[in-house]
Amino acid sequence: xxxxxxxxxxxxxxxxxxxRRPTLLSRxxxxxxxxxxxxPGLMFFAVFAYLPLxxxxxxxxxYSPFLGFRGSPFVGWxxxxxxxxxxEALAAIKNxxxxxxxxxxxxxxxxxxxxxxxNSLLSHRIKRFVQSVVYLPHFxxxxxxxxxxxxxxxxxxxxxxLLQQVGLSTSHLMSNASIFKEVxxxxxxxxxxxxxxxxxxxxxxxxDTDLYEAAVTDGAGAWRRIWxxxxxxxxxxxxxxxxxxxxxxxxxxxEQIVLQQNAVGNDAAQVIDTFVYYNGVLGGNxxxxxxxxxxxxxxxxxxxxLANKAAKRLGTAGAF
Amino acid sequence: xxxRREQRRPVWMDEPSAVVQLLKIVVIAVIVVxxxxxxxxxxxxxxxxxxxxxxxxxLPTQFSLEAYRNIFAGDVxxxxxxxxxxxxxxxxxxxxALTVTTAYGLTRTRDVPGSRFALYLILLxxxxxxxxxxxxxxxxxxxxxxxxxxxxxxxxxSAFNLIVVRNFFMNIPRDILESARMDGAAEPSILGRIxxxxxxxxxxxxxxxxxxxxxxxxxxxxxYLNDNAKWPIxxxxxxxxxxxxxxxTVQDVHQVAPPPQTIQxxxxxxxxxxxxxxxxxxxxxxxxxxxxxxxxx
Numbered sequence: 001x002x003x004x005x006x007x008x009x010x011x012x013x014x015x016x017x018x019x020r021r022p023t024l025l026s027r028x029x030x031x032x033x034x035x036x037x038x039x040p041g042l043m044f045f046a047v048f049a050y051l052p053l054x055x056x057x058x059x060x061x062x063y064s065p066f067l068g069f070r071g072s073p074f075v076g077w078x079x080x081x082x083x084x085x086x087x088e089a090l091a092a093i094k095n096x097x098x099x100x101x102x103x104x105x106x107x108x109x110x111x112x113x114x115x116x117x118x119n120s121l122l123s124h125r126i127k128r129f130v131q132s133v134v135y136l137p138h139f140x141x142x143x144x145x146x147x148x149x150x151x152x153x154x155x156x157x158x159x160x161x162l163l164q165q166v167g168l169s170t171s172h173l174m175s176n177a178s179i180f181k182e183v184x185x186x187x188x189x190x191x192x193x194x195x196x197x198x199x200x201x202x203x204x205x206x207x208d209t210d211l212y213e214a215a216v217t218d219g220a221g222a223w224r225r226i227w228x229x230x231x232x233x234x235x236x237x238x239x240x241x242x243x244x245x246x247x248x249x250x251x252x253x254x255e256q257i258v259l260q261q262n263a264v265g266n267d268a269a270q271v272i273d274t275f276v277y278y279n280g281v282l283g284g285n286x287x288x289x290x291x292x293x294x295x296x297x298x299x300x301x302x303x304x305x306l307a308n309k310a311a312k313r314l315g316t317a318g319a320f
Numbered sequence: 321x322x323x324r325r326e327q328r329r330p331v332w333m334d335e336p337s338a339v340v341q342l343l344k345i346v347v348i349a350v351i352v353v354x355x356x357x358x359x360x361x362x363x364x365x366x367x368x369x370x371x372x373x374x375x376x377x378x379l380p381t382q383f384s385l386e387a388y389r390n391i392f393a394g395d396v397x398x399x400x401x402x403x404x405x406x407x408x409x410x411x412x413x414x415x416x417a418l419t420v421t422t423a424y425g426l427t428r429t430r431d432v433p434g435s436r437f438a439l440y441l442i443l444l445x446x447x448x449x450x451x452x453x454x455x456x457x458x459x460x461x462x463x464x465x466x467x468x469x470x471x472x473x474x475x476x477x478s479a480f481n482l483i484v485v486r487n488f489f490m491n492i493p494r495d496i497l498e499s500a501r502m503d504g505a506a507e508p509s510i511l512g513r514i515x516x517x518x519x520x521x522x523x524x525x526x527x528x529x530x531x532x533x534x535x536x537x538x539x540x541x542x543x544y545l546n547d548n549a550k551w552p553i554x555x556x557x558x559x560x561x562x563x564x565x566x567x568x569t570v571q572d573v574h575q576v577a578p579p580p581q582t583i584q585x586x587x588x589x590x591x592x593x594x595x596x597x598x599x600x601x602x603x604x605x606x607x608x609x610x611x612x613x614x615x616x617x
Contacts, residue, residue: 031432033507041422049445055454141536147561293451
């Protein structure tokens, strides 16, 4: 429709409602379709994200499913006292922290390095090909990933065949409790490093190429360009992701670990989430398990806020 | 045209030394092999004769369909595949529909009273999770234990996907939508006739995310489905391949079975193929700023 036509339309609308501000009800009625669109989605979050928060009351009860939240007796903080005097729970917290630390040290920087490497390639075709290859495992579920790893690294697996010729063996890598945490980290890197590069590519591509030209004019070589132009350009994204990762420090892949827990035993593999699952859903110790979940949630929230403050103090934008 | 231009070295960038070039090529070749070899090995093993598979080797070569014949002779794996396909199709259709409508409903927070508050409530859910036990108790109190809906409803909407779609909608020029409104078009027809046709890339990406999520999910099945007969493929895979529980305890394997390894690998292949089929269709959109725009925004 032409501009003239539209302005005629607008003036017609204005003429119908001279100066009177529409009441709230009439505004709501006018936009009724928008409510039809978003209210079901909002309902979903109310039921599946907010309503379960009430279930955390079980942490302060000797909860029993037969008595329900109303019938179960309240026990104050005793579930938390039990939690922090439970040797198994403390071991799970320690395992969680060690695994998280390993992942922050090794798995976190990997996508940055890969993105810088791929970005330095000139051939578009090779870059595209490598990207399609490294993104793929992100879309493969943990059950499949673990199945594949177990078989490739098994006694009859291909890698073992190769390594046997130089006197090494891969046959016990996947069931060895003493290196389980390192294996977990390697699996995470294999699955997620490629996908993790996407956000860094976006950050790198938003850097003004004039800066590179200026750096070259000043005599900066390839490494100095990375250090003085690229890294300040992606520092904000790195800070954001690091803040979020630190907030998740007590979350280490539940699916990934629960799948392999039988193979390496609880001493090496029990983390907070699996502790909650085995003690609560399977063990019926609902109060204790819920308390562990609350501990995890509260620590996560505090850490996100602290890490965000630290990131801001260091001069980046932080996450929020 | 553009591809050729991008391939040219910027004038200010000097030719890297031969050593650096070689190093890059080696590192990238190693990465590609490490990523692809496991897939090739699994596929090759699944099509190998039992003897070739047990003999080991970089890639078993003797071709045989024995493993697949064996799987399709029983009904546990086929049934689990059907369950997974059903959950994935129904779940993805519902999730995408609800994500698109909710995202569109939250695009005009200035005009629609209360919608900004709704948006904040939804964003906030990205910062906390209720925890495994409260989630489990909720699903149980809704009576969904042992129901297929327990695999769909808890993950029906993802706040992240919702924001990705909403940000894409926000970038559609307002003029187009305003002029349609002037013409008297109601919101449903604006969404269906104007917004959606312009949003194919983001809908494709989000549909892939949901579909892959439903297909790969075994956590919900492990928590909520006690009945083995209802298991989706990932849970069967977990028991049979990862935990090494013999398939014969779940299913009748007639005749002389090949060594479990070839059958195991065939199940892995069957569980992976649907993802490999869908992946290329959405993959070309990943780099088009569909996601990164949302993350920045």
